[in-house]
Amino acid sequence: MRQVPELSLLSFVNGSEAERKNFVDQMMVGLKDYGFIILVDHTVSDQIIQDSYKYTKKFFEMDKETKLKYVCPDGGGQRGYTAFGVEHAKTSDVPDLKEFWHVGREVETGHKFKDLYPDNIWPNEVEGFEPALQNLYDALDDTANHLLDAIGIGLDVPRSFFRDMVSDGNSILRPIHYPGIKDGVPRGAVRAAAHEDINLITILVGATSSGLELLDRDGKWLPVNTKEGQLIVDSGDMMSRITNGVIPATTHRVVNPEDLTVPRYSMPFFVHPNPDTTLECVPSCVGEGAKFPPINSHEFLMQRLRDIGLVK
Numbered sequence: 592m593r594q595v596p597e598l599s600l601l602s603f604v605n606g607s608e609a610e611r612k613n614f615v616d617q618m619m620v621g622l623k624d625y626g627f628i629i630l631v632d633h634t635v636s637d638q639i640i641q642d643s644y645k646y647t648k649k650f651f652e653m654d655k656e657t658k659l660k661y662v663c664p665d666g667g668g669q670r671g672y673t674a675f676g677v678e679h680a681k682t683s684d685v686p687d688l689k690e691f692w693h694v695g696r697e698v699e700t701g702h703k704f705k706d707l708y709p710d711n712i713w714p715n716e717v718e719g720f721e722p723a724l725q726n727l728y729d730a731l732d733d734t735a736n737h738l739l740d741a742i743g744i745g746l747d748v749p750r751s752f753f754r755d756m757v758s759d760g761n762s763i764l765r766p767i768h769y770p771g772i773k774d775g776v777p778r779g780a781v782r783a784a785a786h787e788d789i790n791l792i793t794i795l796v797g798a799t800s801s802g803l804e805l806l807d808r809d810g811k812w813l814p815v816n817t818k819e820g821q822l823i824v825d826s827g828d829m830m831s832r833i834t835n836g837v838i839p840a841t842t843h844r845v846v847n848p849e850d851l852t853v854p855r856y857s858m859p860f861f862v863h864p865n866p867d868t869t870l871e872c873v874p875s876c877v878g879e880g881a882k883f884p885p886i887n888s889h890e891f892l893m894q895r896l897r898d899i900g901l902v903k
Contacts, residue, residue, distance in 0.1 A: 593625075593807060593813060594813075595621065595627045595629050595805070595813070595823075596617055596618075596621035596625070596629065597628075597630075598614060598617055598628055598630060598631065599614065599631055599632050600614070600633040600634065600734070600737060601632045601633065601634075602614050603615070604634060604737055611741075614741060615741045615744050618738075618742070618745065619742075619745040619838075622824075622826050622838045624808070625805060625813075626805065626838070626839050626840065626841025627805055627815060627823060627825045627826075628823075628824050629815075629821055629824075630821060630822040630823075630824060633734055633822050634733055635731060637820055639723075639727050639730050640727065640796055642726070642727075643723045643724055643766065643858060644858070646723045646724070647720070647723075647768070647856065648856060649717045650714050650716075650717045651690065651766075651768040651770075651856075653714075653716060653717075655674075657716060658674070658690075661692075662674065663712060668693060669693060669695060669708075669709050669763075670694070670709045670712045671693060672690070672712075673691050673901070675688070675689065675690040676688075677900065677901070678901060679784065679899060680783070680784035680785060680899065681899050682784070682785065683779075683784040683785075685777055685778075685784065686777075686900075687780070687782060688769055688772065688776065688780055688781065688847070689782060689783060690767075690770070691765050691766060692766045693764070693765055694725070694728050694763070694764040694766075695708055695709070695711060695764075696708055696728075696759065696761065696762060697711060698759065704761075704865065707761070707866050707889065724764065727764060727858070727860075728762075728860070731796075732762060732860075734794060734822070735792065735794060735862045738794070738824060739753035739757065739792070739862070742792075742830075742838075746834065746837075746875050747875040748873050748874075748875065756868050757791070757863070757865065760862070760863050760865045760868075761863040761864070761866060761889070762790075762860065762861060762863050763860070763863065764858065764860050764861075765858065765860075766856070766857075766858045767857050767858065767859070768854065768855075768856055769802075769845065769854060769855040769857075771852040771854040772851045772852065773851075776847075776851065781844065781845065781846060781847050782802060782855065783844055785806065785844040786842065786843070786844070786899075787828055787831075787840035787841065787843075788827035788861065789827055789829065789861070789863075789892060789895040789896075790827040790862050790863045791827055791829045791830045791833075791863065792824055792826055792827060792862045793824065793825050793826075793827060793859050793860065793861050794823070794824055794860040794862065795822065795823040795824070795825070795858070795860070796822060796860075797818070797819060797820065797821050797822065798817075798855060799854075799855055799856045799857070800848065800855045801814065802845045802848060803815045803823070803845055803857075804843060804844055804845075804846055805825075805841050805842070805843045806842040806843065806844075812844075815843070825841060825843065826839065826840055826841065827861075828840045828891075828895070829864065829870055829888065829891065832870045832883045832891075833870055833871070833872060833873055833876075834872070834873065834876045835876040835877065835881055835883070863888070863892065864888045865888070866887070866888060866889035868887070869886070869887060869888070870883075870891060871886075
């Protein structure tokens with residue numbers, strides 16, 4: 592049975608030249624073949640992950656009226672709370688069975704991206720929520736840089752090519768709650784309908800239960816299961832555009848469990864370039880010609896957010 596490759600990120604971060612090369616080679620094979628890899632070790636501490644789950648669970652356990660106080664006033668769900676039943680996959684009119692919270696990058700007053708990056712919103716009722724989620728954001732941001740360095744090497748561009756692209760980038764941490772449901776599930780509704788991610792790569796902190804599946808190259812759904820402490824990495828639409836489809840954006844979903852009363856939590860980190868970035872094919876992937884015209888990354892993001900119902 593086919594299985595998503597499991598790799599050691601620390602072999603790239605701390606290893607010898609040969610170990611780093613082996614990581615890059617295996618990662619490129621995994622991303623090209625599956626669009627997914629699993630990191631069995633990495634640079635995010637278990638304590639940071641445990642604290643993040645602890646405080647996000649406390650928030651999602653609060654009543655609906657309290658949670659709705661933290662909906663982003665600027666619209667688009669860029670920060671704070673997005674309620675259950677709002678987001679849907681771009682190919683589906685049925686909302687996903689989830690609610691979530693967004694943490695974004697903080698920039699100072701006067702920064703050139705300040706108008707595009709709303710201030711983060713933090714719940715007053717959950718002491719410890721802000722530092723826990725900020726620590727996780729920073730740790731995953733650092734992990735993303737290591738992964739993008741490796742992808743840059745694998746694509747024969749300067750090692751800092753992607754690191755520079757995501758400097759002050761619009762990356763988003765999204766703690767998700769798939770609540771337990773006793774009845775009243777809309778026909779065809781699932782926890783997360785089949786979709787591709789918008790961004791360059793996504794780093795997913797191992798969920799509290801299974802359900803994640805990817806659409807394999809043979810058209811069959813393949814479960815993506817991890818052990819505690821592992822991270823899942825997948826490639827998104829922006830990476831697919833930049834690589835001319837060499838690294839594809841793999842379709843994935845979260846299916847309903849047999850017992851839908853059991854809740855599920857997960858925490859993906861969507862790695863985005865900064866809004867000045869132009870998404871265009873890198874030379875090593877041009878082949879017989881670029882399949883996609885260049886487009887500004889912020890324009891592409893807004894287009895996709897409209898597709899999934901977060902921006903009107």
